[in-house]
Amino acid sequence: MFGIYLKRELGRRKKAALVIALGLALGIALVITVNSVSAGMTQAQDKVLKSLYGLGTDMTVTKARTAPTSGSSGGPNFKFDAKSSSSSTQSSDRVQTQGGQALKSTLVTKVAAQKGVESAVGALSLNVTKVDGSFTQGKAQSSSGSSSNGGGGQGQPGGGTSTGQPQVQGGGANFNVNSYSVAGVDVAHQGLGPLASMKITSGKTFTSAQTGTKVAVVSKSYAKEKKYKVGSTFKISGTKFTVIGIATPDSSESDTDVFIPLKLAQTLGDAKNQVTTIYVKATDSKQISAVKKEITSNISGTTVTTSADLASTVSGSLSTASSLATSVGKWLSIAVLVAAFLVAALLTSSAVSRRVREFGTLKALGWPSRNVTRQVVGESMVNGLFGGALGIALGVGAAYVVTAISPKLTAQVGSTTGGGGGMGGGPGGGGPGQQASQNTLEIALTAPVSLTTIALAVGLAVTGGLIAGAMGGWRASRMRPADALRSVS
Known part of the structure; x- marks a missing residue:
């Protein structure tokens, strides 16, 4: 009886039911779209952070910055020998740890032992500056001339020739400066650290047995610049390395040009048993703040930077769109909902007020108030579910359109070269000689629709139906049989 009457009444009031369903559908569709776009923004930001931090890295530990010592420029220092030959070729490599900020390797084990830390791996970041060129010595020539009068000058009775100071003519210097970055990798734990965000596209990566082998993996951009390929050789401060692999970053350009075993990097940088960055993976990604506090309090003199800290350095259209989706978009969707x-x-309550004769008659026939309320709530629930289904279809369609178009967003990430931070422009304090730069990435926006979002939409549809039915049912339950008689014309 209830189902038959419900179906008949909804059929009689198709326009009113459609208006209510469409109103709910638009609100639910907007919520789905905003949530999907926000999820896409989060995924895009995760891509940016992973390209900087490395897959699986939750935070990095670096040495706290210290003020440079008095009279120290902190930059590379080059000294060349002066030789007597007219032309002399000079070449020199200067290898320095980033900013001169280094930690003892024993701290890697100490960090790994902290509560909430699953694993920790150390890496050494070096800056190599190569200067080569030649000096050309000038020649000293003396200038001479005759006096302009016959009486001669002072001290030159009778006139004569004047000889000036000898002057150097010709000579100079022509030098090329090539600067690149080198990362020392713990070859036994490559899943966490500077190589974690790189994919080997040619050749192979290190093996755990190559801790002291003079081999290197170079980034694709640096290999293209220097025309390196697998098997090529090059020197760093006189040490010859063989390229065994070429790596491409997962989602951005890499700020690290060359990767070598950690032990060799420590030797080249005169940093025995030292690292510049400790990459940390937490046992629970939801407890990163607690792990950061644990490390900071137990290991003094260090700076702990999480992915949330690094996210604050991301700017550009990605950051702007994310802020809009998070603030304006969500508040707008809530307001519309x-x-x-x-x-x-209101429409349900208005419809009930126009059905005074109907509900009054039903009560006169013996319908209790709860049956009248159930009837109104049942109709509203059907409208709500229909509106929810329509809203889900509209929301999923809008999300699909966003994904199909894939608008390009840019992300500008503040990075440092020469600082004491992590690889790839990662976090951490800089040091003397630090230079700020901007690494601009281009990310395609998607709008993934999750099951959680669909469940939220269904819940909103049911809630909307209940709210409308509650107001309408409350009004219908207050009607009396006499109301039906008064409405008879």
């Missing part, structure tokens, strides 16, 4: 609920409730 509340308006849709109120409109549905």
Whole structure:
């Protein structure tokens, strides 16, 4: 009886039911779209952070910055020998740890032992500056001339020739400066650290047995610049390395040009048993703040930077769009949803007021108030579910359109070269000689729709139907059989 009457009444009031369902559908569709775009923004930011931090890295530990000592420039220092030959070729490599900020290797084990830390790996970041060129010595020539009068000058009775100071003519210097970055990798733990965000596209990566082998993996961009390929050789401060692999970053350009075993990097940088960055993976990604506090309090003189800290350095259209989706978009969707609920409730209540004769007659025939309320709530629930289904279809369609278009967003990430931070422009304090730079990435925006979002939409549809039905049912339950008689014309 209830189902038959429900079906008949909904069929009689198709337009009113459609208006209520459409209002709820628009609100639910907007919520789905905003949530999907926000999820896409989060995924895009994760891509940016992973390209900087490395897959699986939750935080990095670096040495706290210290003020440079008095009279120290902190930059590379080059000294060349002066030789007597007219032309002399000079070449020199200067290898320095980033910013001169280094930690003892024993701290890697200490960090790994902290509560909430699953694993920790150390890496050494070096800056190599190669200067080569030649000096050309000038020649000293003396200038001479005759006096301009016959009486001669002072001290030159009778006139004669004047000889000036000898002057150097010709000579100079022509030098090329090539600067690149080198990362010392713990070859036994490559899943965490500077190589974690790189993919080997040619050749192979290190093996755990190559801790002291003079081999290197170079980034694709640096290999293209220097025309390196697998099997090529090059020297760093007189040490010859063989290229065994070429790596491409997962989602951005890499700020690290050359990767070599950690032990060799420590030797080249005169940093025995030292690292510049400790990459940390937490046992629970939801407890990163607690792990950061644990490391900071137990290991003094260090700076702990999480992915959340690094996210604050991301700017550009990605950051702007993310802020809009998070603040304006969500508040707008909430406002529209509340308006849709109120409109549905008011329309349902208005429809009940126009059915005075119907509900009064039903009560006169013996229907209790709870049956009348159930009837109104049942109709509102059907409208809500229909509106929810329509809203899900519209929301999923809008998310699909965003994904199909894939608008390009840019992310500008503040990075440092020469600082004491992590690889790839990662976090951490800089040091003397630090230079700020911007690494601009281009990310395609997607709008993934999750099951959680669909469940949220269904919940909103049911809630909208209940709110509308509650207001309408409350009004219907207050009607008396006499109301039906008064409405008879």
